Amino acid sequence: MKWRRWIRAIHRDVGYVAVALILAYSLSGLAVNHIEDWNPSYTFETRAFDLGPVPGATGGEQAAFVIDRLRLDPREVRGHFQESETELRVFLPEGQEARLDVRTGKGKLKSIHKRPVLFEVNALHLNNLKGVWTYVADVFAVALVFLAISGMIMMKGDRGFLGRGKWFVGAGLLVPVGFVVYMYQ
Amino acid sequence: MHRPMSFVRPLLILALATAGTACDSSTASPPKSAKTSPAASATAPAAPAPGQSFGAGVKLTETTPVATLLADPKAHVGKTVRVEGQVVDVCPKRGCWMDLAGDAPGQKVRFKVTDGEMVFPVDAKGKHAVVEGVVAVNELTLEETREYVAYQQKEYGAEKDPASVTEPMVIVRIDGTGAQLRDRK
Numbered sequence: 232m233k234w235r236r237w238i239r240a241i242h243r244d245v246g247y248v249a250v251a252l253i254l255a256y257s258l259s260g261l262a263v264n265h266i267e268d269w270n271p272s273y274t275f276e277t278r279a280f281d282l283g284p285v286p287g288a289t290g291g292e293q294a295a296f297v298i299d300r301l302r303l304d305p306r307e308v309r310g311h312f313q314e315s316e317t318e319l320r321v322f323l324p325e326g327q328e329a330r331l332d333v334r335t336g337k338g339k340l341k342s343i344h345k346r347p348v349l350f351e352v353n354a355l356h357l358n359n360l361k362g363v364w365t366y367v368a369d370v371f372a373v374a375l376v377f378l379a380i381s382g383m384i385m386m387k388g389d390r391g392f393l394g395r396g397k398w399f400v401g402a403g404l405l406v407p408v409g410f411v412v413y414m415y416q
Numbered sequence: 417m418h419r420p421m422s423f424v425r426p427l428l429i430l431a432l433a434t435a436g437t438a439c440d441s442s443t444a445s446p447p448k449s450a451k452t453s454p455a456a457s458a459t460a461p462a463a464p465a466p467g468q469s470f471g472a473g474v475k476l477t478e479t480t481p482v483a484t485l486l487a488d489p490k491a492h493v494g495k496t497v498r499v500e501g502q503v504v505d506v507c508p509k510r511g512c513w514m515d516l517a518g519d520a521p522g523q524k525v526r527f528k529v530t531d532g533e534m535v536f537p538v539d540a541k542g543k544h545a546v547v548e549g550v551v552a553v554n555e556l557t558l559e560e561t562r563e564y565v566a567y568q569q570k571e572y573g574a575e576k577d578p579a580s581v582t583e584p585m586v587i588v589r590i591d592g593t594g595a596q597l598r599d600r601k
Binding site: 266270271272273275290308309310312313314315316320322323324325326328343357358359 | 502504506508509510511517521522532535537538539540541542543573599
């Protein structure tokens, strides 16, 4: 039948268009799937320092000392916070932070770095952008539905859905259904 | 043989045109979840920068100080409040909460949103946040407190040792509906 030839052609070309997002979402899916074990979007770096006991009666004075001793640009410092009577935190741009015990001056300079590629694909996949991207993602989801259905019906005969296809579709269905049944037990 | 390919060229042209438009709009108007106001002029510090807006934004005009909220949290349970403060921590995995500092050492309150509803950037630490949401209080037992501290340590690298916990905690949380992030107060 002619309609199958059309379905195959459209399936193929929609597939081409969807390649980039399928790869991006798959990559992000793998990364985010293991969010309990790692941070899929950022890496964290820590550097220890020892400034000696920090002078100053107030958090502001102590922060000024820390900024001076760590040779930080005061104009870049966002602020400071006394986590406790003995622990001081100084905030820097890009999520950096100096955290130290004012009694000993021992502390850590923590930096955050975006994971190249993964940060961007996660932002797309998790729809952190919101706005127009929501509609782009909706179109992509509809395209995936089309690819699934058209892929199922675009062949006929032994290799079609009514041939061996139904068994493969059934096997693919059994896996999630099995887990859902397990979930409710 | 008839080839159903005549639609390919117009589709490609449409896709390229859309991509061009998307690039233009991304630079001209940021996404809804993170609206950035026109860059605040460095020569006009008197005007508070509206900053980035998240969720439904902030509608209340009267601010409840963190200290007032923490002094008698039960009096605020279920009420919608506006709170301001320096961001001292952000959920490093999902960007689904921020801790806002009060004026006293260690004084902070957690602003929590549903995962994915709003995503706060990890590099927001040190920025000034204005948030709005409903106050919730959770009184933990000593055992629950230790479990909570252990979870914070495992999940977010918090430095407090669960073994050092000797008193039960009362967790005061703001279930967020909207927020603004500013570079300065």
